[in-house]
Amino acid sequence: MAGDEIKTIHMREVVRPLKTTFSTSLGYKNAMRSVIVEVHLRDGSSGLGECATSFVLPHETVDRIRGIIHEERSFLAGKRAARFPVIAAALRERHPFFPMTISGLETAIWRAWLRSTGTAETAWFGGALRRIETDITIPHATDGRILRGWIGQVACKGFTVYKVKVSGRKADDNRLVASVASALEELDVHYILRLDGNQGFTRAGCLAFADHVVKKGYPVELFEQPLQRDDRRGLKEITKHSPLPVILDETVFSAEDMEMALNEGLGHGVNIKTAKSGVTESLSIMKLAKKGGLRLMAGCMTETMTGLSAGIAMAMGTAAFDYIDLDSIHFLHHRKQYGEITVEGAGYRREEMGNGNQGIGGRVG
Numbered sequence: 001m002a003g004d005e006i007k008t009i010h011m012r013e014v015v016r017p018l019k020t021t022f023s024t025s026l027g028y029k030n031a032m033r034s035v036i037v038e039v040h041l042r043d044g045s046s047g048l049g050e051c052a053t054s055f056v057l058p059h060e061t062v063d064r065i066r067g068i069i070h071e072e073r074s075f076l077a078g079k080r081a082a083r084f085p086v087i088a089a090a091l092r093e094r095h096p097f098f099p100m101t102i103s104g105l106e107t108a109i110w111r112a113w114l115r116s117t118g119t120a121e122t123a124w125f126g127g128a129l130r131r132i133e134t135d136i137t138i139p140h141a142t143d144g145r146i147l148r149g150w151i152g153q154v155a156c157k158g159f160t161v162y163k164v165k166v167s168g169r170k171a172d173d174n175r176l177v178a179s180v181a182s183a184l185e186e187l188d189v190h191y192i193l194r195l196d197g198n199q200g201f202t203r204a205g206c207l208a209f210a211d212h213v214v215k216k217g218y219p220v221e222l223f224e225q226p227l228q229r230d231d232r233r234g235l236k237e238i239t240k241h242s243p244l245p246v247i248l249d250e251t252v253f254s255a256e257d258m259e260m261a262l263n264e265g266l267g268h269g270v271n272i273k274t275a276k277s278g279v280t281e282s283l284s285i286m287k288l289a290k291k292g293g294l295r296l297m298a299g300c301m302t303e304t305m306t307g308l309s310a311g312i313a314m315a316m317g318t319a320a321f322d323y324i325d326l327d328s329i330h331f332l333h334h335r336k337q338y339g340e341i342t343v344e345g346a347g348y349r350r351e352e353m354g355n356g357n358q359g360i361g362g363r364v365g
Contacts, residue, residue: 003043004081004116006109010038011069013062014050014304018331020150022302023139025167025200026055032302032332035065035101039108041081047111050307051104052275055198056250057097065101072105081113085280092254092281099253100301103278107310110279120340121310122350125317132315133347134326135161135194138180142172151183154330158345161192163224163325166209168200173209181218192219194323197226199250203234207241214243222323224271224297225249235266247271247297247323255284262292269295271325274310275303286320297323305329305338312341312348 015033022029035051051065072091079087088106095102114124136159141147151162164180166173177193184191195213197206206226213220222245227234229250239246245268252258252270254277261267270289272282289296298315300308308328315321329343336342342349 002080003041004045004113005042006039006076006079006081006112007042008040009069009073009076009108010040011066012036013066016304016332018302019153019333020146020331021139021141022137022331023141024055024165024196024198025140026198028139029055029302032304032328033062034303034307035062035069035104036304036306037069037104037108039076039081039105039112041112041116043116045112045116047108047113047115048306049104049106049108049111049310050275050303051101052301052303052307054100054276054301057100060098060100064098065104068095068098068101069105076105076109081109081116084109084113088278088280099276099278103275103281104307106278106280107274107307121313122317122340125314126319127317128319129316129350131347131349132312132324132326133161134324135159135163136327136330136346137196137325138162138164138176140165140167140172140176144179147176147179148183151180152187155184155187155189157330158347160190160346161194163194163196163327165196165198166200168197168202168205168226170205170209174212177213177218192221194222194224194325195220195226195244196224196249199225199228201226203227203231203237206238210242210244220244222247222269222295225251232264232266236264239265239267245269245295247295249273249299252285253277254281255288258285258288262288262294267294269297269322271297271299272314272321273299273301274314275301275307279310279314282314286318290320295322296320297325299325300328302331303328304332305334305341309338309341316348316350
């Protein structure tokens with residue numbers, strides 16, 4: 001009997017208040033909600049994963065996540081954790097519309113296996129970097145007082161890259177970007193902006209807004225997912241004509257999605273999230289995108305450090321990413337130390353722990 005066989009699976013819901021309202025073109029929330037799953041192996045090793053919830057997949061609720069995990073306990077019992085890629089592939093086939101649930105499960109199995117082998121997470125990904133720095137999200141706030149309060153909080157932490165949630169509503173977006181730029185300039189912050197449309201734009205609206213921010217001279221370096229995820233013709237058109245690089249997010253959940261996007265010329269880059277694609281698919285997407293000459297962003301959902309740390313380990317370990325968007329922990333009240341990861345200002349630093357028990361253990365971040 002192999003020691004890395006899955007013995008038990010536990011889960012619990014986590015609800016945490018956000019420091020500021022998280023609002024996008026898809027909706028708003030004042031708390032994050034997810035399911036933490038814990039996998040125990042026969043040799044005593046264990047690992048945590050996080051099944052996030054999101055505006056993008058409103059059907060993937062806490063109740064449905066818990067139901068799927070409960071349903072799959074018998075399938076997973078006795079499986080060898082070392083075979084986590086095969087297990088994840090089978091689960092994705094069984095539950096194609098619940099990618100974040102399967103991603104959290106896969107991450108927990110992967111972590112349990114890493115612990116059984118004494119391997120650190122960043123080392124497994126390659127161990128390339130000791131430190132990375134993330135952007136910070138600016139929600140689509142219409143209240144100027146709340147907006148400036150949030151910018152003031154995060155600017156003093158040393159953030160220099162700000163991802164602005166725009167909506168596709170021209171007047172609102174023009175005002176928002178102008179207000180963000182003005183607030184940062186008043187604080188004497190040397191900044192870069194990123195735009196995130198969250199599928200809220202039309203083709204014409206996207207191109208017009210991209211032209212507007214370029215003509216205004218704002219230091220904008222990309223435009224993430226302006227159009228609906230399945231608007232292939234539109235995405236192809238704006239990829240050809242946008243003055244800003246177009247980064248795909250909701251369009252790509254799997255390697256199959258990435259192949260389609262490459263074949264059809266959709267986007268200049270892709271946002272890869274372990275929360276939506278898990279460990280195996282994220283690496284497959286990364287390799288395909290890199291081979292196709294696309295720019296890479298490491299991203300996240302509204303997660304605790306339990307889920308976020310997998311993305312941090314991937315970004316640090318591979319050193320493959322052009323843009324880092326791993327900021328969810330900054331919307332929560334958080335600690336400074338999580339296993340091998342130290343949170344310092346706008347960055348994350350990897351500590352040499354000196355043992356094989358590195359990574360996220362039994363405490364929720």
